[in-house]
Amino acid sequence: MDASGQLKPSGEGSAAFEYTPRGVAGSAPDREVLTGATVAGDAAAQAQNHDKLKGWTQGLRRANAAATRGLSLKQMKQKKSWAPLAAFQAGSNPSVEAALEGEGFRALQAESVLDYDAGVFRLEQAVLEMISAAEPRARETGLSGLHEAFDPQWQRSKSFKPHRKKMNGPLYNSEHGASLRREFTKFICNFIAPHVREHTRCTRIYFQSTPSLRIQPPSNFRIGYPHTDSMYFHQRGQINFWVPLTKVYDTNTLWLESAPGRQDYHPLELDIGQCARFYGNQCTHFTLANDTQDTRVSLDLRVVPESCFDPDPPHSRGRDG
Numbered sequence: 362m363d364a365s366g367q368l369k370p371s372g373e374g375s376a377a378f379e380y381t382p383r384g385v386a387g388s389a390p391d392r393e394v395l396t397g398a399t400v401a402g403d404a405a406a407q408a409q410n411h412d413k414l415k416g417w418t419q420g421l422r423r424a425n426a427a428a429t430r431g432l433s434l435k436q437m438k439q440k441k442s443w444a445p446l447a448a449f450q451a452g453s454n455p456s457v458e459a460a461l462e463g464e465g466f467r468a469l470q471a472e473s474v475l476d477y478d479a480g481v482f483r484l485e486q487a488v489l490e491m492i493s494a495a496e497p498r499a500r501e502t503g504l505s506g507l508h509e510a511f512d513p514q515w516q517r518s519k520s521f522k523p524h525r526k527k528m529n530g531p532l533y534n535s536e537h538g539a540s541l542r543r544e545f546t547k548f549i550c551n552f553i554a555p556h557v558r559e560h561t562r563c564t565r566i567y568f569q570s571t572p573s574l575r576i577q578p579p580s581n582f583r584i585g586y587p588h589t590d591s592m593y594f595h596q597r598g599q600i601n602f603w604v605p606l607t608k609v610y611d612t613n614t615l616w617l618e619s620a621p622g623r624q625d626y627h628p629l630e631l632d633i634g635q636c637a638r639f640y641g642n643q644c645t646h647f648t649l650a651n652d653t654q655d656t657r658v659s660l661d662l663r664v665v666p667e668s669c670f671d672p673d674p675p676h677s678r679g680r681d682g
């Protein structure tokens with residue numbers, strides 16, 4: 362998380378929150394990279410994939426042991442082992458620990474699908490306008506056809522990385538990117554923050570003020586590895602919200618387990634106007650090679666209720682993460 366914001370209610374009894382930019386030390390951005398693993402859509406391959414995932418998650422547990430020995434993320438990468446989970450969180454602030462065990466935060470940890478008004482929170486349009494400024498053909502193809510807009514000769518075996526950079530760049534330094542960030546902040550203030558307050562009664566939340574924009578074309582490659590966000594040294598009080606801006610289904614969506622360690626991996630099937638809440642800090646989540654005809658576009662963000670926010674979480678600094 363390279364920029365964060367703080368929210369507080371704008372008035373007594375009001376559902377809306379006001380946004381106050383504020384630098385927050387702590388979490389690092391996700392570092393998900395393109396890898397070569399592929400998964401076919403048939404049942405046998407899915408079963409095989411499930412076994413593979415089991416292997417990976419067992420690997421994560423083994424890596425936890427490395428974490429407790431105090432290895433840095435860089436060292437763990439070199440050793441091809443991964444870590445954090447609970448071991449890295451030990452020694453947190455006692456009041457934060459109590460809030461993490463509280464009923465409100467526990468309720469937020471449960472996976473849930475939330476409906477929002479896509480006519481009010483025009484995230485899809487804002488992203489399309491931003492990308493269309495970089496590639497005008499996107500206006501005709503829409504978000505699910507971005508692969509054709511950027512490369513009419515698109516093939517699943519190609520890397521989308523150069524196009525992805527072109528699409529993500531404007532998020533940080535263009536007028537259209539600023540417009541998207543404003544729309545996003547409105548969504549946080551008027552939808553996400555009131556939702557979090559309903560559960561935790563918190564009067565402030567911390568959130569990722571610039572969302573992560575993910576774009577995945579039809580491809581033979583998955584993006585990233587199965588992981589929990591704690592592997593990237595994110596603090597334990599974070600709740601994930603995943604906001605697809607195209608219809609998501611089958612291999613063209615996010616897969617996750619419903620509770621930490623449960624390994625009941627399943628796809629999120631959502632339409633525009635729906636977002637998923639989940640506890641990505643401890644629940645393993647991942648994507649598959651997109652075996653459909655459509656590009657997937659999504660925004661994701663993480664939120665920390667103030668009571669759960671640790672301003673100086675263990676192992677958050679001086680790490681490569």
Ligand SMILES: [Fe+2]
Binds near residue numbers: 391588589590641646
């Ligand atoms: Fe993640």
